[in-house]
Amino acid sequence: MSTLHTVNKSPFQNQTLISCLGHTKAGDSVLLIEDGVYGAMSGNAMSEVVASMGANVKLFVLGPDVAARGIDAARVAEGFTQVDYEGFVDMAASCDRVQNWL
Amino acid sequence: MSKVKKFLYVNRKAPYGTIYAQEALEVVLIGAAFDQDVSLAFLDDGVFQLTKGQDTKEAGLKNFSPTFRALGDYEVTKLYVEQESLDERGLTLDDLQDIQYEDEDDDYAEKPSIIVVSRAGMADVMADQDVVLSF
Secondary structure, three states: OOEEEEEOOOOOOOOHHHHHHOOOOOOOEEEEOHHHHHHHEOOOOOHHHHHHHOOOOEEEEEHHHHHHOOOOHHHEOOOEEEEOHHHHHHHHHHOOEEEEEO | OOOOOEEEEEEOOOOOOOOHHHHHHHHHHHHHHHOOEEEEEEOHHHHHHHEOOOOOOOOOOOOOHHHHHHHHHHOOOOEEEEHHHHHHOOOOHHHEOOOEEEEHHHOOEEEEOEEEEOHHHHHHHHHOOOEEEEO
């Protein structure tokens, strides 16, 4: 029984990512998409809190949205796994439910 | 007859700044026609949707807050409100509308629809659903 959570807002814009991470269950997956991918970057004011709040979940980031924003792969924080669109579909199909955090 | 599914409508936005809150309520009312097990969740700024005393006359907006009190007639009787979200905003249950439903299994006794839960409790509610729709 697990949930795939998606977040599409930058953590510098609002609290959506923080709220999402505060409502996950151990073993859930969190996938950052669209402007949400800024939450997967290392070396910024949000990195530590994302890493600590996300310690009990699996963290993913959508590669095409990372590339679109010119974020170098080296700037994606450790602990995040990049997936492509096919991977996104597979995750959605294999979890019990998808919760989109808007 | 297909299996009744558990639907949760998640409300995280304040009522008038964007259309999300009003649209969510519209969807809930439409969805209520399908005889599913419906719950609503209010967290983050979503708790502002339930405050009493909303008066939109001068702002020229439609005050949809009374509609929450009609949800019981559509068998939507579970409104989960997150305690931490209330606390962060300096709100208590007294600041929210008194929303009740008539329990047809208990001689139509009036019972409160609002269920205050902790953040961890809200996570449990979310994890217990078949379908989660966010607004």
